[in-house]
Amino acid sequence: MSPLLKSFEQVGASDISEIGQKNHGIATTRQNVQGQNASGIVTTSMAYWYFLDTAQLFDRLLFEQRNMSDRASVISTRCKEMILSAKIPYTLHKELLKGYKHLLFQQDSISSEIELSGSILHEQFPHLQFGALPEVYIKPDEPESVITGVKHLYASLFDEEILLEVKRLGYRHMDLSVSCRITTTFQLQMNAA
Numbered sequence: 001m002s003p004l005l006k007s008f009e010q011v012g013a014s015d016i017s018e019i020g021q022k023n024h025g026i027a028t029t030r031q032n033v034q035g036q037n038a039s040g041i042v043t044t045s046m047a048y049w050y051f052l053d054t055a056q057l058f059d060r061l062l063f064e065q066r067n068m069s070d071r072a073s074v075i076s077t078r079c080k081e082m083i084l085s086a087k088i089p090y091t092l093h094k095e096l097l098k099g100y101k102h103l104l105f106q107q108d109s110i111s112s113e114i115e116l117s118g119s120i121l122h123e124q125f126p127h128l129q130f131g132a133l134p135e136v137y138i139k140p141d142e143p144e145s146v147i148t149g150v151k152h153l154y155a156s157l158f159d160e161e162i163l164l165e166v167k168r169l170g171y172r173h174m175d176l177s178v179s180c181r182i183t184t185t186f187q188l189q190m191n192a193a
Contacts, residue, residue, distance in 0.1 A: 004047040005095045007102060008040040018044040019179040020119030026181060039184055041099040045121050045177035047092055048154060055086035061158075062174050072160045072167075079158035088147050100146045103182060113137045116149040118180045120157060122171065133157070133178065146182065153180045 006015065011027035019027070019042045030040055052058045064078050088096070100114075118133040133156045138145035156162075157178050166173045 002095050004044055004050060004092055005099045006042050006044065007099065008042070011042070015044075017121075018046065020045075020121045022119045023179050023181045026183075039103060041103055041182045043092075043096070043150065043178075043180040043182075045123070045179055047095075048177040048179070050092060051086070051088060051154065054089040054092075055083075057082055057086055058174070065163075065173055072163045076158050076160040076163055080155040083155040083158070084151055086151075088151065093147055096146050096150060097143055100143050100182065103184065104140060113184070114140055114146070115183050116146070116153060116180055118153040118156070118178045120162070121177045121179055123175050123177065140184070149182075150180050154178050 006019065006027075008027040008030050011019065011024060011031070013024075016024045023042045027040060027042065052061070060082055061079050064075050064082075103114075114137065116136040116138070120133065122128045133153055136149040136152050138149055157176060158173075163173060166176065
């Protein structure tokens with residue numbers, strides 16, 4: 001695919017620093033179970049940084065976090081609003097839709113929902129695990145919702161609880177990035193006897 005996005009079948013051991021340990025584990029588990037047709041895609045940390053850079057958000061987000069005279073809830077709200085109002089760059093938008101179509105094409109059966117979830121990565125410590133990001137569910141026939149879902153996961157990096165935990169641990173928040181995982185879920189159909 002690209003440096004911004006990887007399909008599960010492309011994920012290898014060297015990708016942990018770009019997609020996080022949890023996303024790597026899920027991708028390789030699906031590879032072991034599904035083989036060449038491992039269904040799922042992940043955005044890389046490079047996609048997150050590309051989004052921040054193209055939308056000119058890095059300095060603005062950094063400024064908000066340095067203004068610690070405000071409460072974490074206020075900082076969280078302002079940072080999330082900046083991310084949600086920013087436009088996903090064309091290249092990333094195109095890659096996400098291409099990866100999404102690839103994901104749907106791989107499926108043998110009809111998916112009931114698409115699940116987006118994410119992992120928080122630390123640039124210097126790729127094996128470091130932070131709390132889980134919330135899941136976002138969309139209908140398969142709404143591909144543009146993938147773009148919105150990715151932005152919501154990027155914004156969730158600035159949830160109040162995460163801001164406070166990162167500060168408590170002594171890390172710099174702007175050293176963190178997000179890798180989004182996009183997979184399908186299935187609804188089991190039971191026949192009444």
